[in-house]
Amino acid sequence: MELHPNLDPAKLALELSGKHLIDGVFCAAASGRNFDVVNPATGKKIGEAADGNVEDVDRAVKAAVTAQRAWGKVNARDRGKILSDAARKLSDHAEELALLVALESGKALRTESRPEGNATADVFNFFAGLASELKGETVPLKSTALTYTVREPVGVVAAIIPWNAPMLLMAFKIAPALVAGNAVVVKSAEETPLAVLRVIQILNAFLPPGLLSIVSGDGPGCGGPLVAHPAVRKVTFTGSVETGKIIYRAAAEKIINVTLELGGKSAMIVMADADLEQAVEGAVSGMRFTRQGQSCTAASRMLVHASLHDVFVEKLKARVNALKMGDPLDEKTDIGTVISRPQYAKILSYIASGKAEKGAVAHICAAMPTDSKLAEGLFIQPVIFTGVPTTSRLIREEIFGPVTCVIPFSDVEEAIRIANDSDFGLAATVWTKDLKIALNAANTLEAGLVQINQNQVAGPNISYGGVKLSGVGKELSLESMLEHFTHKKTVIVNLE
Ligand SMILES: NC(=O)C1=CN([C@@H]2O[C@H](COP(=O)(O)OP(=O)(O)OC[C@H]3O[C@@H](n4cnc5c(N)ncnc54)[C@H](OP(=O)(O)O)[C@@H]3O)[C@@H](O)[C@H]2O)C=CC1
Numbered sequence: 251m252e253l254h255p256n257l258d259p260a261k262l263a264l265e266l267s268g269k270h271l272i273d274g275v276f277c278a279a280a281s282g283r284n285f286d287v288v289n290p291a292t293g294k295k296i297g298e299a300a301d302g303n304v305e306d307v308d309r310a311v312k313a314a315v316t317a318q319r320a321w322g323k324v325n326a327r328d329r330g331k332i333l334s335d336a337a338r339k340l341s342d343h344a345e346e347l348a349l350l351v352a353l354e355s356g357k358a359l360r361t362e363s364r365p366e367g368n369a370t371a372d373v374f375n376f377f378a379g380l381a382s383e384l385k386g387e388t389v390p391l392k393s394t395a396l397t398y399t400v401r402e403p404v405g406v407v408a409a410i411i412p413w414n415a416p417m418l419l420m421a422f423k424i425a426p427a428l429v430a431g432n433a434v435v436v437k438s439a440e441e442t443p444l445a446v447l448r449v450i451q452i453l454n455a456f457l458p459p460g461l462l463s464i465v466s467g468d469g470p471g472c473g474g475p476l477v478a479h480p481a482v483r484k485v486t487f488t489g490s491v492e493t494g495k496i497i498y499r500a501a502a503e504k505i506i507n508v509t510l511e512l513g514g515k516s517a518m519i520v521m522a523d524a525d526l527e528q529a530v531e532g533a534v535s536g537m538r539f540t541r542q543g544q545s546c547t548a549a550s551r552m553l554v555h556a557s558l559h560d561v562f563v564e565k566l567k568a569r570v571n572a573l574k575m576g577d578p579l580d581e582k583t584d585i586g587t588v589i590s591r592p593q594y595a596k597i598l599s600y601i602a603s604g605k606a607e608k609g610a611v612a613h614i615c616a617a618m619p620t621d622s623k624l625a626e627g628l629f630i631q632p633v634i635f636t637g638v639p640t641t642s643r644l645i646r647e648e649i650f651g652p653v654t655c656v657i658p659f660s661d662v663e664e665a666i667r668i669a670n671d672s673d674f675g676l677a678a679t680v681w682t683k684d685l686k687i688a689l690n691a692a693n694t695l696e697a698g699l700v701q702i703n704q705n706q707v708a709g710p711n712i713s714y715g716g717v718k719l720s721g722v723g724k725e726l727s728l729e730s731m732l733e734h735f736t737h738k739k740t741v742i743v744n745l746e
């Protein structure tokens with residue numbers, strides 16, 4: 251199979267190996283140690299990442315403090331212009347970035363990694379265009395005083411990112427932070443350090459040294475010191491609830507603001523009058539089967555009116571069965587692998603516990619790849635469970651794998667009750683032709699994002715973030731830049 255003759259992702263991975271990017275230059279870890287980066291589709295090592303520790307973090311943060319002082323004084327529109335030029339460069343490199351992320355994450359190039367590369371550049375473009383919105387207000391306090399507010403950068407931001415959409419979720423954080431006048435130090439996820447390092451390298455060509463650094467390393471040894479560093483004045487994080495709590499506590503010690511995006515157990519409610527074909531398509535895209543379900547918004551609880559339940563399940567099975575699992579770099583592949591051995595084992599244990607539930611039926615879909623090169627690949631066949639009690643861990647816990655449950659309901663009230671009976675509250679969808687039912691459901695669902703008759707947002711400019719255990723704060727909107735990456739300062743001038 252001859253693929254992308256001018257771009258060799260294996261060569262790119264090796265070139266990026268064993269490096270942080272601190273203060274504008276590539277450097278090795280202070281400890282001299284690296285850890286392996288593995289292609290989850292083959293089990294083979296593709297490179298190494300620098301194993302960062304407190305020393306690396308301290309260098310990155312100190313460089314950020316110095317760079318931010320000057321960057322914060324650059325006119326906002328000029329910062330926006332710089333980021334807009336950088337976004338264009340990211341677009342030029344989108345295919346290379348897609349190949350790298352496909353290689354290290356196992357996400358299929360056509361369905362997942364290429365869209366991620368393009369969306370990453372788009373997020374930078376979006377925030378670059380918002381630079382003029384960094385404005386204040388005048389306050390009618392009294393006629394003998396001029397009272398106004400200004401938006402000031404918070405200073406140095408720590409961005410701790412996951413592996414499921416590493417470039418895109420990093421862009422959610424660093425694009426608004428930089429446009430708002432901050433410096434950023436990123437800690438990448440151990441599984442996916444390479445594509446994001448290349449993104450940071452590309453951006454650094456446009457930015458002053460030290461303004462945007464990236465360190466790789468493990469969570470407690472590298473992410474921990476970054477969050478705790480006295481000069482870090484804001485933390486923005488996407489990942490698990492457990493790590494989110496650790497970060498929230500550490501931020502509380504310093505009384506600094508955090509944004510936490512901690513995943514979900516999103517409900518998709520298919521009412522009796524729904525357009526079934528549309529709902530089934532929404533189930534396939536919403537569950538993110540093409541990413542092995544490794545999405546925080548995955549529609550992992552499908553509540554379907556009892557009158558449609560059986561036919562919905564049959565249609566969904568047929569649709570998922572048609573997806574091709576295989577080599578992530580092959581253009582014909584729909585579904586790649588899961589990310590790592592621990593995640594693979596965790597997902598399989600959920601599937602086993604689901605199968606052991608009384609009354610549960612596991613509908614296994616899509617064929618495993620047969621290519622011997624992929625024999626060690628972390629492929630899991632999508633599973634659609636039916637007959638699972640709503641008390642099951644399958645329905646209550648985030649699996650972050652290609653596993654969904656279809657749950658029948660008999661009336662709208664029951665559907666809403668089941669949907670809200672969750673510790674999470676990130677996203678939900680409702681499928682109906684009845685506008686009144688749709689809007690009532692939107693009003694009562696406990697979720698940060700509710701979509702009606704669709705399961706995909708077109709692009710940035712939504713206020714994205716959850717309630718309950720799904721996190722605090724918003725991303726991807728003007729509000730996220732203003733509220734989470736600036737302080738509002740009030741100035742009162744006595745005119746008497
Ligand atoms: N909301 C979402 O989009 C995501 C949710 N998850 C959920 O989390 C589960 C586990 O995945 P996992 O990768 O372990 O998630 P984590 O929350 O552990 O990892 C996310 C990021 O946090 C870092 N980290 C871990 N511990 C600390 C710490 N003490 N201080 C600072 N940073 C830290 C990680 O580093 P390192 O890579 O070194 O561990 C990684 O960069 C998944 O099954 C899924 O349910 C996971 C990813 C994304």
Ligand SMILES: CCCCCC/C=C/C(=O)O
Nearest residue numbers: 414415545546547707714
């Ligand atoms: C649904 C709103 C757009 C945000 C997308 C963030 C993606 C996260 C993920 O897939 O895990």
